[in-house]
Amino acid sequence: MSQTSDLHAPLGILQEVFGYSAFRGEQAAITDHVTAGGDALVLMPTGGGKSLCYQIPAIARHRQGRGVAVVVSPLIALMHDQVGALEEAGVHAAFLNSSLSSEQAQHIEREMMSGRLVMLYAAPERITNTRFLAQLDSLHERGLLSLFAIDEAHCVSQWGHDFREDYLLLNVLHERFAGVPRIALTATADEHTRADILARLQLEDARIFLSSFDRPNIRYAIVEKDNPRGQLLRFIRDEHEGDAGIVYCQSRKKVEETAAWLEGEGIPALPYHAGLDAGVRQRHQDRFLREDGITMVATIAFGMGIDKPDVRFVAHLDLPKNIESYYQETGRGGRDGAPADAWMTYGLADVVNQRRMIDESPAGEEFKRVQRGKLDALLALSEAHDCRRVRLLAYFNENAPPCRPYQNLCDNCLHPPATWDATEAARKALSCIYRFHQNGGQRFGAGHLLDVLRGKRTDKVTQYGHEALSTFGIGADLSEQQWRSVLRQLVALGHVVSEGEYNTLALSDSARAVLKGQVQLLLRVPAEAPKKGRSSKSGGSRSAPKAAPAHLDEIAQARYLALKTWRAEVAKEHGLPAYVIFHDATLAEMARQCPGSLDELGEISGVGAKKLEAYGREILRVLDEG
Structure with missing residues (x-):
């Protein structure tokens, strides 16, 4: 740590307070800009050091006599840990939220109003209430309001994956406190979301700092569902025995059942979802943060702002809504820079469910159109035969070379999949759906379609006389897994739509081109994943975690x-x-x-x-x- 650095300048504060010798990436430019009073929008991946981008300017401006920085934070747990870390580093910080008694809250307000406090964390609904705004007015008049930091800024956008109405009211900060710099930060925002953040927070004149979205320490793998519990158990036991991890599920019921099942298999696991008692959620989160080797099974209610650095895997048992959600959730792994895995299993039902949720949403057609486009991008990533890292970064308008052969950051580069031409199989499936409708105008689900294609004389096939169809048995040469892969791709591409309570199948307008043979359909051949280890360019492997880093004698x-x-x-x-x-x-x-x-x-x-x-x-x- 340098002894000669200016302790009022960002670099000196980085060294003196946080003990780091140099900034990473854009951190130096951001901290200089905000310390000087400029507005900023910062897009930086999880684990990239976003917090320092406002904490260091807050300390610098406080040392210049400019008073307190107000940090907008959506989660109580995040406030608690951030404030704890700052106090450990010798920075006077506090939070205001519902976990405090009235006496504690009044003490913190006195510290804030005196100008002694360096940083105050609070939720958007508190910051925008009348009483708190009056307190900020008083600080502003006395020159003791140093800056506003709006964390998780994607929450302000209807196009984002975690929209929160309370964030919309934060435009009052620009209107009411002219001259106080504002910095908005997020790890995930596509072009729609970025534009929305700038407009809704009135940050049109802010300088935009866009860091690379690449997380080179995370390996991405996506597998077809085939006994997903068994697949998850093999993944954890083979790759992450004893590691901390997160498993995301779509429903509360599935969260609780999966957590109980993992516990029964000898893997320490806890459930977390919004339906649990607040005290239970807090206890489970505390255990996850403070104990080693806990797997948290959760809905999307868990994770935003979780700073635990040693999460070694993030698994999805259900398809997320879009790539932003996927990137945000997988980014909670490997915040310490050490290797981590993003693993997901998905199937036909995931595609059908996500499409139906969009179609049945009460939102306007423009919103639905954008959401369908976002889902299509995620499905393309899931079905891809080429480098997943290239596709993921391309979604955020970032060019990158394939990770093979020098890094092996995705399953496709590590084990390039074989492909097969499923065009003729797709035409057979579409033809069969067409004949269902032609033969009595009825529609049927995926299971019945596969029975007819494979020539299985079930009671239902016989009941409807479908053994007499020209398409009966024309797909007997393919396995059920292959047919499900074909059908999933047809639904993913929008050639087949799933409708109604029973998920019956119908043809879309685009199916005509496939039936005419004008569209080629290439599908991956499912391959057995290696049972143990994690390959690297040096040919090594990783199985059970070591008690201490391997580079130590x-x-x-x-x-x-x-x-x-x-x-x-x-x-x-x-x-x-x-x-x-x-x-x-x-x-x-x-x-x-x-x-x-x-x-x-x-x-x-x-x-x-x-x-x-x-x-x-x-x-x-x-x-x-x-």
């Missing part, structure tokens, strides 16, 4: 484990997740270097001045004993 590993034990005790005493005290990477570097003095310890990345003062001598003792 035996003595350093003993020091590392001693440091983790010490950190756990400190975290429990302070009521904080262990990573708020120090990240694993910082502990590993301490164990590797084994500093012998406070000055040497202060040079390690992640050790700021306050933490050095608070914990330095204890760390040196633990290293010596370890």
Whole structure:
């Protein structure tokens, strides 16, 4: 840590408070711009260091005598952990939310109004209420309102994946507090969402900082559903035994059933969804954040703002709504920069359900049109034969080379799939659906269609006389899995639509071109995934997690484990997740270097001045004993 840096400048604050020697990517430009009073829209991937982009300007402007920074945050848990981390680093921060008593809230308000507080976190509904706005007016008149940071800014957009009406009222910040810089931040926003954020928050004159969306430490894999529970269990046991992870499900019932089933299989798992009692949700979230090796099974109600750095996998048992949701959710893995997996299984029912939810939505036609386009992009990613990383980044208008052979960041590059020409099979399926309608005007679901194509004389086939159709048995040469793949692709491409309560199938206008042979349909051949390990360019593998980082020698590993034990005790005493005290990477570097003095310890990345003062001598003792 430099001893000569200007402690009022962003770089000096980064070194002194947070213990990092240099900024990453656009962080330096962003912090300089906002510290100087400029507005900004920051798009930066999860784990890219968005929080520092407003925390450092807030500290800098407070040291210049400009008072408190107000941070808009949608989640109580996120506020608690962010404030805990800042206080650990020696920054006076607080939050206002429903978890506080009236006495606690009044104390924090006094700290805010005095100008002593550096940062205050609050939800949008609190910030825009009349009483709080009056307090901000008073601060503004006295020059003690340093900046506004609007975290999770995609929530303001109807095109985003997590729209919240309370965010719409935040335009009052521009109208009421002229001259106070505003920084809006999000990890996920396509062009529609970016434009909406700028317009709704009246940030048209803001400088836009767009970082790469690439997460090079995350490997993407998408598999066809075939006993999804069994597939998930193999994935966790083979790749992530003992790791922390998140499993997303679409329904509350499925969340609870999946969590109970994983527990029964010996994998520590907890359910999380909006229907659970608030106290239960909080206990489960606390356990996930504070304990090692917990799998959280959740709906999309869980995850935004979760700062846990060592989530090693994010699995989806159901298809998300769009690529933004998928990217946001998978981005919760590997925030510490170490390898993580994004794994998803999906099938025909997922495609049908997502299309039906859009069609039956009470929203306007323009909104539905955009949502269908977003779903189509996700389906194209799921069905892709080529590099998933290239397709994912292209959705955010970012060009990237395929990850094979130098990184192997997706299943398609790691194990290139074989393909087969399913054009003729598609024509047979469409022809069969057409003949159902022609033969009595009735419609049937996917199961019955497959029975007819494969020539199975079920009671239902006989009841409707479908064994007499010219399409009966014309697909006997293909397996049921192959036929489901064909049908899923036809629905994904919009040639077949699923209608009504019973998901009966009908032809769309575009099916005519397929029937005429004018559209080619290439499908992937499902392949067996390797049972163990994770390949890399060096040919290595990863199975069960190591007790300590593999790059440490035996003595350093003993020091590392001693440091983790010490950190756990400190975290429990302070009521904080262990990573708020120090990240694993910082502990590993301490164990590797084994500093012998406070000055040497202060040079390690992640050790700021306050933490050095608070914990330095204890760390040196633990290293010596370890």
